[in-house]
Amino acid sequence: MxxxxxxxxxxxxxxxxxxxxPASAATIQGLGSPGAAVSGTDVTVEDFTSSVGFSGTSLSLGGVTISSTGGELFSVSTDYAGQYNTTGASLQSPVGYPSEFRFDFATATDAFAFNFGASDTDWTIAAYSAGNSLIDSLTFAAVSASNAGEYFGISGSGISYALLTAASPNDYILLDNLTYNGAAPxxxxxxxxxxxxxxxxxxxxxxxxxxx
CATH class of the missing domain: 1.20.5 (Single alpha-helices involved in coiled-coils or other helix-helix interfaces)
Incomplete structure (x- = not known):
């Protein structure tokens, strides 16, 4: 017995x-809208329109908080709208030129991606669980003046936060259409x-x- x-x-x-x-982790990259690569429940797209004029070290958008890990200033502006892979307002670095951004999701996500442009150095996106375990990472080359719609991201179960880190300091970048979903059971x-x-x-x- x-x-x-x-x-x-x-x-x-x-x-x-x-x-x-957990589902197998994977990197995300392509051309066009990040929504093409992020599916599932409760998909959210942050286009930064409601935050135009922001300048600070931490920006809360409801479902996600974006901050500079070194305390440098960044901004949200419509400068260069329609250029450098942006469609309107975008998060921009040339105030304090942060070399690392942190994305804290209010609820764990299974996938996120964003349009990214104007960079002149490599950047790395790394996703982590709530327990600080690395889920996956992606290093991508400088996008420069391309306006082809490059987007980058990570998919994997239980993503709590992500770090976006530059290979070299003082890089001018624009980030738009941050797209993420709700973690599905x-x-x-x-x-x-x-x-x-x-x-x-x-x-x-x-x-x-x-x-x-």
Whole structure:
């Protein structure tokens, strides 16, 4: 009986572990709208329109807070709208020229991406879990004057925050259309529920026999 109970518990735990394992992480990059690569539930697009005129070290947009890790100033402006992969207002660096930005998501996300332009050095985007474990990272080359719609990001289960870091200081960058989704729960497959129910039933039968 003890052996059966141990087996049942181990089997159920194994099933639960297999269905709750995080989805494989991956990098995101392409041309056009980041929304083409970010799907799922509660997709949000931050186009910075409501923040035009902002200048500071931390910008809260409801579902995400963007800050400079070194305390340098950055701004939101319509300067260069329609250029450097922007469609309107954009987050811009040339106030204090931050070399690293941090994105803190109010609720864990499974994917995020943004249009990025005007950079003259490599940048790296790295996504982390709430426990500070690296989920994935992507280093991309200078975009320079391109206006082809380059976007970059990360997908992976349970992204809590991300860091965007420059390879060299004092780089003028523009960032627009920050797109992210709400983390979707991993559904339990029907077969797994059947297995759990079956194991539970066997345990019940064993208990009834023992009681008799």
């Amino acid at each position: 003890a052996l059966f109970k141990t087996f049942s518990a181990a089997a159920i735990a194994g099933v639960m572990a297999s269905v709750s394992a 991993v559904p339990l497959p029907a077969a797994a529920w059947m297995l759990i129910a079956g194991l539970g039933g066997l345990v019940g039968v064993r208990r009834l026999r023992r009681a008799a």
